Amino acid sequence: MCRLLKVARSSFYAWLASERARAARRAADDALAHEITVLHIASRHTYGVPRLHAELRRLDRRVNRKRVKRIMRERDIAGITRRKRRSLTRPAKKAVPAADLVGRDFTAAAPGRKPVGDITYIPTDEGWLYLAARLDLATREIVGYSMADHHRASLVVDALTMAAGRGRLHRVLQSQIGVRL
Template identity: 90%
Template sequence: MRERDITGVTRRKRRSLTRPAKKAVPAHDLIGRDFTAADPGLKLVGDITYIPTDKGWLYLATWLDLATREIVGYSMADHHRASLVVDALTMAAGRGRLQTGCIVHSDRGAEYTSDELRREISRLGLRQSMG
């Protein structure tokens, strides 16, 4: 398809939640495309998705442990503000499986570059990473 410049037909618009804050300074990429981990609690990756419901959009933030491929923290709300990802990270930390210095990796969206999330990462003794 690429050789003949053929593309598929998309009937619906894809909606992206990644909206970087205008003045946000992203964290360094500590993962470097290496989405593996030797032990649990060393590397987490986070993302937000949206789910259409009869009453509007529902947003789901998750943190996945790269060693076990298990969702270790999640949060759902009718918004995708910073508190959504902070609550999910707090849940992951509350389960007691994160090691000191654990890398917390995400995209550069406004929720992940927020001061609220950075304070929580610092309070928990984790390291932030963005790709």
């Protein structure tokens, strides 16, 4: 049979001799799967691999995280992710694309001539923190920023005011956006 399957005879006998070790491994995996299932049910089916691994470690059960992941995958045990994606953009009533004021040219001849910016949000324990930043295209330096618990236009205006107050905006640009110092 080994010749027909093109397997070395020594490999067959090694596989045959390791049957006891494989059975012990299966029994250990079944016992671990039972513990994982009990912990998973105790967590109301919410814990995933990281939390179940931490619980097992807390109970002085030294087990590899990858092994926990494999056993959970084999037995279709999965945690619940309750985090929701939050969209900050809302479609306009009439979809009119914004004008490209930079003209896809992200270079500037002198500092303070072309500020660009973005708004991002950061989850904190107290809620969302919104950050507006102004970047000077000539120096690639953040020249103004503003943080608040909202993402209204005043957040962007405060970032521009900070950039102008630090003397990082060109005077012509300051008059165009109406920033008074």
